[in-house]
Amino acid sequence: MTTYKLGTIALLTGLLAVTSCQVNDLEPQNSLSETTAFQTPERIELAVAGVYDGAQSGFYLAGAVRGYPFGAAHLQQGDMRGEDMISTQAFYAVTYQNTYDATSPNNGFFWQTTYAMINRANVVLQGLSTVQPTAQLTQAQINSYIGELRFLRALGHHYLVVHFARPFADNPTTNLGIPYRTTPVTGGSSVDQAVQQPRNTVAEVYTQILADLDFAEQNLPVTRAARITRATRGAAIALKTRVRLHQNNWEAVITEANKLVPQAAPFTSPIGGYQLTASPYGPFGAGNKSNTESIFSIENNDVDNAGVNGAPGTMYTAASLNGRAIIAISPLLWNQPFFPANDIRKSDLMVSKDPVTSPGRGAYFSKKYSDPTTRTDNAPIIRYAEVLLNLAEALARTSTGVNDRAVALLSAVRNRAVPDAANRYTAGSFASNTDLVKAILNERRIEFVAEGMRWLDIHRLAPDPVYRQAPGIPVKVSNGISNFGPLYTNDPTTTFTTQAGIPYSDYRFIWPIPIEEIVNNPTLATQQNPGY
Template identity: 50%
Template sequence: MKRRHFINRKAWVLPLIGLMLFAGSCKKYTELVPDNTFAEDDAYSNPQRAALAITGVYSAAQSSPYTDNTNRGYPFGAANTIQGDMRGEDMMAIPSFFLITYENSYDATTANNTAMWTSLYATINRANIVITKLKEAAAAGTISTDVETAGEAECRFLRALSYHELLIHFARPYNETAGATHQGVVLRTVGINTPELVDQYKNDGRGTVKQGYDLIIADLDFAEANLAAQSTASLRITRATKGAAIALKTRVKLHMGDYAGVITEGAKLGTAATSATFTAPTALGGYALTATPDGPFASVGANYGNTESIFSIENSTIRNAGTNGSLSTMYSKAPGRALVVISPIIWNDPSWKATDARRTLLSTTDAATGVAAKYYFSAKYKDPATWTDANPIIRYAEVLLNVSEAYARTGNATQSLALLNAVRNRSVLAADRYTADSFPTPASLIQGIINERRIEFLGEGKRWMDIHRLAKENLYGPNGIPAKTSSTVAFSAYNAAAGYTGARSIAAIPYAGATTSFRFIWPIPTVETQANPVLAQQQNPGY
């Protein structure tokens, strides 16, 4: 029986076609195509329809189905940020939504890690399908080669982003073995949308971590070469561009320990300048830090035009992570649900000066008239009513700090300090600005950069990335998942910049050498290992 799969033009969403498509019985569709839908084979019949197909990949990245088939912002609508924070110590979980992640009690059946795996592969599969269909349409003369190549570049950018997210959660860091030859994740560049393809690829095994990173870099190189230099209006930060591909390469190469590569990529975005301020070339987006640290988090809608955001995932009033998943719901005080709060561990850290503007501009308490405060909250996400805050994937501030660390690790302390101060100085008093004397050794400078990353990206899900990449080195991080505070901590434990000496009742997970060390990375989900006997034999040890 011929299967016809339809795309809803009003929603701009392409249905995921993967393994589950063929699990049920075949349903016969009418040959009359409704006005607002069209068959997948017709989705590439002209450039306008092809554009909708590409938009469908962004839709999959914003939200593929959660384990209960609802929209909770997996993988990149919100969940990558929330899970990245919950795996670290600087944001704290309030019972009970995210305690499994926060307390490291996950297994191969728990929902959050399972949903991250399945939604990331759903995004990858959608990207792969669209790439194939675009090539077929170009070969048939339905769309131009330029349209095909540009569309493929957007798909490969999102595929690279997805594979990197998989690698930081389900595989050990790049430097775990010489040559990164240890187990990575399953690598697919073919879209699976027929029973025959399901049968062909159903027993794929894991590639190495190096193979994963090689694919990511190849995808981002292709994206840089073929993406538009910049988009306009609200699409400026929500569609992939050349600058976004370059920016993401600074992150990926930092994880690889390719510090010269980080410097080279950053230079394309203006980080080799000798001035105290840095700006990307206009032809690559003209990115620059906003004057104040809250600039990228202005009122909903207004932030789409800020100069600092390079790539974000859009949430709208009709498509968002909802009350059970959105950033503003989880991170905000009432009327938000207030389930992710700032931990006193970072609030009290001496490297975060008590007078730092980020304390007042980007955080708040839940105090009200006649009601005592209990916690500090991030104020980065402003819309707990309709959940339309964009999810910040990468900002120019990250590019500057990525390159700053690379310079510090390769002996150029002067340029490293200039980049670090560019980010930090907009938030601190003149008396608190770093000088060359602030860091007597290269190691102290690198530690200063890591400290700044914890403050600058608080509430943006970046903490796990640094814990993961630094754990094996065991010089600048907690050498595993750090011990954490419980939500029972009293508000009196918050003392800005005074150091935290209170209880950390959630035990640390050492990177290696302990009976719990296997929990440093997530298990491959049971739904995957039950369907794939090869992966069942390649499960992460300990699960």
């Protein structure tokens, strides 16, 4: 796998964070100028690796690295915006308690570092447009690099639009999304142009995301040595299934997913050979670096990771296992009737309970990230399990009766974790496709806990009166409880102190444009999200 370390790989000079002309990307010691960075295949490879580095280890306060945006932060922020995990300490309280504003660092640096990564991609894309193919670097190889960069650009814009704008299902042609940046900012007039670019509508953002992913699909390789941590054709298709799901374009979800998913079990992808691991723990622990299910993850390693204040292994792991016990599984999820007591995802294989005297205060913690010491766990972005559930939901939503294939896809994900046949689903488990869709949505909550996926589903479903799982930001377990232990009862009637939810109509449902943008960008200053 490619190991990329900020300060030792080749990045480009003048690489400004697109968020504003005041936020500069750090200048590495061994940088190359824009005139020399694309002169050899080796330098081009380093420049592309630099964009992945921007995805993995963007800056935070005082230049600290905390895994912004995709090295870890997307996991933690996505989970803390939802109700299925608890912020046991003050570390993520601003996000968990919805007290953020335009000056809050968590949402501010998510914006800044994501646009910084996007700008890196745009700078390298501009450089690649000047490269002439040779025997050592063919046009197909150049196009493959372009595909990687456009994949990362699409990924960044999608996470921005689901945090800073209303869902696609809510007036996408009139609601403002975020600026879709395709032009590099390297200083001078390019900065002037960038600060004048307005927000695109939500619909325009999705159109450009899909254009980037379509190009990526056509030009990325099917397989590569760094299978999980470098974009592939399967990764582009998989991400398109997610994007189309956010558009409620069920037919397009089915079209894209069918490229990766056979009609019947065993569900082994004809592109990339993806398949579910036998155990739900397969993509984690020892399998975190290489498994059949992970389609795309962001690399972390012992010399370049999100640090003790950001790495998944420290944040999600129990104190009894040398973690910091900061993000726990919520009893709100644990006690749901669709999450059986003997589910493997509740077993010692995948969770650990801290003593009440520890920082975890008796809560259960995920064991998906097994290295809190050297913090090498990759940060998952998309797994084959998600593609199967995306397809299952789309099939169920477009069928007149209970869709057998949707049930089979749901069961493929669920049954590997549920040993008791009584808790497994058959077509007869559902009176209607409405019930089937709800079961699929519930399964997503269990399967993707501790992977930052919860906000993505809350966001896309919020305008849906039938399938939304909360009328906005959900009610959460109060993080001021002194002993969480007695709350994990497997009984949905268990009561405990809660934190009030926030209606979808409330301005806090979406994050504010950061103050740096408002101060420095006159166009965006007139387009702040209402209420902030």
